[in-house]
Structures are given as C-alpha cells and as structure tokens.
Amino acid sequence: MSHIKNTKELLEVAKDISSKIMGEKRESLRVECMNGLGIYEATIHADNRFSKWVRSKLKHGTMEFDASGVYKITITCLSPVLKVIRGNLNRVGEKLILDLKPALECDLFRIEIAHRMDDVDFLKGLVASRTSPEPLRDRLKYELSAQLRNPEGLQLGFSEVAIEEFPVTARVHIRKNLNLSVPNYLRKLFQVENQILDERNPYATTELRQLQHEKVRLLAKLGKNTSLLEKIQELSSFLSPSRFLNYIDVVNLEDFRLHKCEEDEFFMAFGALALPKTMAVISRTDLTFKKPAARGAFIYKSMQFGDDVAKLF
Amino acid sequence: MKDIEFFLADDIIQGEDVPFYLLWKGDAPKSIEIVSEGFKDIIEMHNAVESEIDVGDGKTVFREFHVPGYLGGVLSTDITDQPFVHASLNVKIISEDGETILLTEKRELYTTRIDLAKLPKEIFYNESGLHRNISINLMGITTVVLSIEELEDNKALIDIPDDIKEAIEKFSNALIHGFEKLKAQFPNHLEVIDYLLNTSTETTITEYVERIEENFKESFSRDKAFLEAVVTVLFTALSGQASVRDRILRPLMEYFESNAAEGVFLENPFLHIRIPREGCIMAVKISGSNILGQDCTKPLEIRVKVRATDESLIPLKDIFSIRRSK
Numbered sequence: 001m002s003h004i005k006n007t008k009e010l011l012e013v014a015k016d017i018s019s020k021i022m023g024e025k026r027e028s029l030r031v032e033c034m035n036g037l038g039i040y041e042a043t044i045h046a047d048n049r050f051s052k053w054v055r056s057k058l059k060h061g062t063m064e065f066d067a068s069g070v071y072k073i074t075i076t077c078l079s080p081v082l083k084v085i086r087g088n089l090n091r092v093g094e095k096l097i098l099d100l101k102p103a104l105e106c107d108l109f110r111i112e113i114a115h116r117m118d119d120v121d122f123l124k125g126l127v128a129s130r131t132s133p134e135p136l137r138d139r140l141k142y143e144l145s146a147q148l149r150n151p152e153g154l155q156l157g158f159s160e161v162a163i164e165e166f167p168v169t170a171r172v173h174i175r176k177n178l179n180l181s182v183p184n185y186l187r188k189l190f191q192v193e194n195q196i197l198d199e200r201n202p203y204a205t206t207e208l209r210q211l212q213h214e215k216v217r218l219l220a221k222l223g224k225n226t227s228l229l230e231k232i233q234e235l236s237s238f239l240s241p242s243r244f245l246n247y248i249d250v251v252n253l254e255d256f257r258l259h260k261c262e263e264d265e266f267f268m269a270f271g272a273l274a275l276p277k278t279m280a281v282i283s284r285t286d287l288t289f290k291k292p293a294a295r296g297a298f299i300y301k302s303m304q305f306g307d308d309v310a311k312l313f
Numbered sequence: 314m315k316d317i318e319f320f321l322a323d324d325i326i327q328g329e330d331v332p333f334y335l336l337w338k339g340d341a342p343k344s345i346e347i348v349s350e351g352f353k354d355i356i357e358m359h360n361a362v363e364s365e366i367d368v369g370d371g372k373t374v375f376r377e378f379h380v381p382g383y384l385g386g387v388l389s390t391d392i393t394d395q396p397f398v399h400a401s402l403n404v405k406i407i408s409e410d411g412e413t414i415l416l417t418e419k420r421e422l423y424t425t426r427i428d429l430a431k432l433p434k435e436i437f438y439n440e441s442g443l444h445r446n447i448s449i450n451l452m453g454i455t456t457v458v459l460s461i462e463e464l465e466d467n468k469a470l471i472d473i474p475d476d477i478k479e480a481i482e483k484f485s486n487a488l489i490h491g492f493e494k495l496k497a498q499f500p501n502h503l504e505v506i507d508y509l510l511n512t513s514t515e516t517t518i519t520e521y522v523e524r525i526e527e528n529f530k531e532s533f534s535r536d537k538a539f540l541e542a543v544v545t546v547l548f549t550a551l552s553g554q555a556s557v558r559d560r561i562l563r564p565l566m567e568y569f570e571s572n573a574a575e576g577v578f579l580e581n582p583f584l585h586i587r588i589p590r591e592g593c594i595m596a597v598k599i600s601g602s603n604i605l606g607q608d609c610t611k612p613l614e615i616r617v618k619v620r621a622t623d624e625s626l627i628p629l630k631d632i633f634s635i636r637r638s639k
Contacts, residue, residue, distance in 0.1 A: 137324055
C-alpha cells in the first residue's frame with residue numbers, strides 16, 4: 001500500500017487529478033489528521049462545456065485513476081437535489097474507473113478523492129508544534145501551540161487548504177506526584193519484603209522473625225485483607241488514561257480541543273503491573289490559510305491528583 | 314493592520330527550539346523587524362518571501378508574505394551555566410501608512426546547574442552509618458536526571474549488587490535462548506538480533522527491557538510479525554525466569570527510589586559501592602541531563618577517600634546529599 005509521504009506528493013496527486021477534470025471548478029485540499037487522509041475536493045458546475053467534455057473526450061464518459069493509495073472517491077450532487085451518487089466506481093487491476101455520466105444530471109456536484117498519508121512524517125513537515133516540556137513559570141500550566149511551516153507550498157494552485165484535527169501531545173510527568181503522594185510506610189514495606197527474600201542464611205531466624213514482625217506491622221497500615229500487590233494493582237488501575245482526563249482542566253484551551261490521554265512512557269514491572277512515568281495528553285486543532293497558527297494551554301490539577309493517590313493508601 | 318496577535322512560547326528549557334508567530338488582519342505591513350536577545354538564532358521562518366528578507370545589525374527584516382496575515386518562525390537557544398537567562402523577542406511593525414507598532418515578549422530560559430557544595434576529606438562508614446557525605450547543590454528549577462560514572466583512576470568497586478546482576482543474567486539467558494530460535498524464522502533480521510544479544514551494560518532489568526523495546530520499536534514498526542515474535546520472547550523470558558522479587562518488588566523500589574529530591578531522578582539508583590577496610594579513592598563523574606535528554610550542565614568530577622571499619626557494600630546514592638536552591 002503506497003502512502004503519500006509529503007506535501008509535494010499530495011500536491012502532485014491533486015494537481016494531476018485537477019488537470020484531468022475540465023470545467024468551471026473550485027478546488028481545495030484538506031488533511032484529516034485523525035484519519036490519516038489527504039483529500040482533494042473540487043466543486044464543479046456541470047455546464048455545457050463540462051458535459052461536452054465528458055461526452056466527447058472521455059472514453060464512455062469515464063475517468064481513470066491510479067488505485068494505489070486511494071482510500072475513497074465520493075461524488076455528491078449538490079444541486080438541484082442533494083444526494084450521494086453511488087455505483088459509478090469500478091476497480092480494474094491497478095486502475096479505478098469513475099463513471100462521470102451520472103454527474104451530468106446535476107447542475108453542481110462535488111468530487112472528493114481521499115488518499116492515505118504516512119501521517120507522522122507528513123504532518124511534521126506541515127506544522128511546527130510545541131508543548132511545555134515541563135511547566136516552569138506556572139507550576140500547573142502546559143502551553144500548546146501549532147503553526148503552518150510552509151503555507152506557500154500548499155498554496156500553489158489551491159485557494160483553500162485545511163489541516164483538520166492536528167494533534168499536539170503534551171507529556172505530563174506524573175511520577176513526581178506519585179512518589180510524593182505514596183506514604184513512606186509503603187517504601188519501608190518494599191525494603192522489608194526485599195530483605196526477607198534476600199536472606200540466604202538458613203540460621204538467621206531471629207532476624208527473619210524481626211523482619212516478619214515489621215512486615216505485619218506495616219501491612220496492617222495497608223488495611224485488612226489487602227496485600228502489597230493488590231494495593232499496587234489498585235494504584236495501577238487508578239492510573240488509567242480515561243480517569244486521568246479528570247485531572248486536566250481545559251479552561252484555557254482556546255484554539256485546541258482535548259482529545260484523549262494515553263499512557264506514554266511506561267515503567268515496566270513485567271506483566272504483573274505497569275506504572276506510567278508520563279501521561280500523554282493529546283489536544284487537537286485546525287489550521288487553515290485564514291488561521292495559520294493556534295495556541296492554548298491546559299492546567300494539570302496535580303494537587304487533586306496527588307490527594308486522590310494518597311487516599312488509596 | 315488590526316487585531317495583531319503576537320505569540321512566543323513559554324516555559325523554555327535552555328537547548329530547546331521554540332516557536333513564535335504574528336497574526337494580523339487587514340492590510341499587509343510595509344515591514345516587520347525582529348530583534349531577539351538571549352536567544353541563539355532564528356532557525357526557521359514561516360510564510361516569509363525569502364528574497365524579501367534582510368538580515369544584519371542583529372535584526373531580521375521581513376517585507377513580503379505568502380498568505381496574508383501571518384509570519385512565523387522557530388528560535389534556537391543555547392545551554393549555559395546560568396540557571397536563568399533573560400531573553401526577549403522585540404517586534405517592530407511599520408504599517409503601509411507609516412505607523413509604527415512595537416511589541417515585546419520577555420521570557421526566562423531555564424536550566425539546572427550542578428555544583429559541588431561540600432567535599433569532605435574522607436568518607437567513613439561504620440555500623441552507625443555514614444559519617445560525612447558529599448553535598449551537591451542544584452541551581453535552577455528544571456527537572457534533572459543524574460547519572461554517576463566511574464572515572465579512570467577510580468579504585469572503589471562500583472557495581473550493582475550480585476543478586477540484581479544474577480537476575481539480569483538469568484533473564485538475558487532466557488532471551489538468548491528465545492532469540493536464537495528467532496534467527497531461523499527471521500533470517501533477514503539477523504543483524505539486529507545479534508546486536509540485542511550483546512552483553513548488556515544496563516544496571517536494572519527495567520533498563521535492559523527498555524533498551525530492547527526501543528530498538529525493536531524503532532527498527533521494526535513495519536514488520537509486525539517480527540515485532541510480535543520478539544514481544545512473545547520478551548514476555549516468556551520475563552514470566553519464566555524472573556522471581557516475584559525481580560518482577561515486582563525491585564522495579565517498584567526502583568520506581569519510588571530513583572527520586573532523590575524534588576525534581577531529581579537518578580538514572581541508576583541501584584549502584585552500590587564496596588568500601589574496603591583499608592580505604593581507597595573513589596573517583597566518579599556526575600552528569601545531569603534535562604527532561605529533553607540533553608546534557609544540561611558541566612559534569613562534576615569527584616575524588617574522595619572512602620573507608621570503613623569492615624568491608625561494606627552500601628548504596629552509592631547514600632554517599633551524596635542533593636539539595637536544590639532556586
């Protein structure tokens with residue numbers, strides 16, 4: 001499956017299609033970041049010139065496209081009635097054959113050709129974005145921004161260009177909060193458990209008994225019928241990304257929308273449990289020629305997060 | 314020109330590249346002049362017509378723009394030994410009718426510097442604990458990851474305790490067994506398998522697993538079948554070989570103990586030092602890196618005599634006391 005890798009390629013594909021379609025048309029390019037699609041869109045007046053071209057220049061009134069990387073082609077009749085035209089697209093080997101004759105019944109119609117994009121590299125070249133690596137001036141605020149790198153590259157030939165749902169990821173470091181919120185007796189418990197397991201002298205009964213006593217004393221603090229592992233698993237499930245969204249305040253997001261949280265960098269504890277070091281908070285924004293740059297910020301409610309962690313113990 | 318929006322990123326760590334932009338409505342300006350102080354350079358310019366840019370006298374002047382109402386760019390910064398550096402971006406806009414608009418955004422560029430606050434003549438250890446330790450001062454507010462390495466003239470044995478070493482060895486033997494089998498199934502990935510089978514230099518299993526995972530993620534995100542096979546080998550090795558202690562307790566201790574003080578993480582919290590009875594010289598280098606993984610400070614070289622009543626093995630991190638002053 002070939003994907004479009006950069007702006008130049010998207011433009012070439014779009015221009016190639018554009019040059020094939022005759023008639024009075026308004027064209028635009030749209031990048032849907034969420035779906036990894038680059039979409040060429042043309043709104044065409046099906047006037048006499050257009051119908052003449054379809055009937056006389058096109059073989060059986062059909063157009064051919066290279067099928068590689070094409071995700072979807074849609075033709076929508078906009079006037080006199082709004083409807084999606086179906087059943088006029090066929091695939092023959094590596095070619096897609098689009099029948100334009102049904103479009104002749106419209107006064108105005110829209111053709112949309114969506115290509116798959118190699119989204120990571122493609123988007124990096126289009127947009128410069130940044131988030132605070134760590135909040136410094138205001139201890140809780142993560143700043144976000146995104147701006148078009150190279151609008152002139154996209155402008156060539158297209159009056160409208162839109163980058164939709166561009167993702168900007170902030171890495172929220174939660175490890176510090178966790179370390180500070182987990183009570184000291186828990187750390188002590190790890191050490192005692194470790195010492196018990198580490199004891200290799202079969203005659204060290206007194207030491208072992210002391211350690212066991214200490215362990216029982218510390219376990220009592222955890223609560224009845226709870227083991228250390230259970231408690232840690234409770235912590236681990238508390239740290240679910242969807243729950244973490246509750247600790248993100250979106251009051252200053254401005255041009256951005258909060259999309260989701262993901263566990264980012266993991267501290268692996270080998271299948272038994274996993275504690276995240278950082279949470280990735282993904283926000284999205286739209287960029288166009290009219291709005292080529294975007295800014296915003298979110299607040300990480302770290303106090304509340306720390307308090308809620310402490311409540312688990 | 315109206316509704317001018319001037320943006321310069323905030324919370325800047327020294328060494329980082331930061332974006333700025335100007336948006337406006339209405340007529341295009343005659344020129345936009347940018348002067349930066351404290352920043353290193355403008356490394357990217359967005360939407361400016363290149364033939365119409367003048368650089369000189371410490372300022373950059375822009376006269377023409379591709380799409381209307383937008384000028385953007387990226388500034389680079391230097392890593393210095395000053396925890397706070399003042400920086401500003403000054404913009405002078407001259408509109409078509411000659412009106413001048415001045416805009417300024419001021420920022421601090423942050424880093425953390427490590428200083429040796431107190432180095433005792435000798436570090437002595439007995440049953441009641443350590444007498445005197447090396448005191449290190451952190452200047453600045455950014456998060457820092459400290460790593461400790463041995464210098465050439467170091468005579469004290471610095472290593473991870475035998476039981477951790479054993480656990481890594483056991484785990485890596487299980488991996489070798491699994492990877493050898495993969496060699497037959499995936500002959501086109503031989504080179505990487507061999508690379509991963511090299512002896513590890515890591516000090517914890519967590520680090521070892523992370524290295525393997527990272528390498529595979531980067532190299533083989535496109536060969537899903539191979540990636541899945543590797544993940545299976547990894548998890549079989551983990552669940553089959555590691556004990557409860559290796560799987561759960563030790564990683565937890567590492568997670569919670571690597572944080573020595575606020576905003577400081579130790580890269581290798583399990584390093585221990587063997588202090589001989591007759592004493593010897595400990596020579597180590599302490600380096601710090603910022604949250605972006607860049608070296609953020611000049612490394613400290615420390616040489617000190619260590620001595621104990623009886624030969625003892627103690628956590629290396631206990632020898633240091635780390636404080637932060639802002």
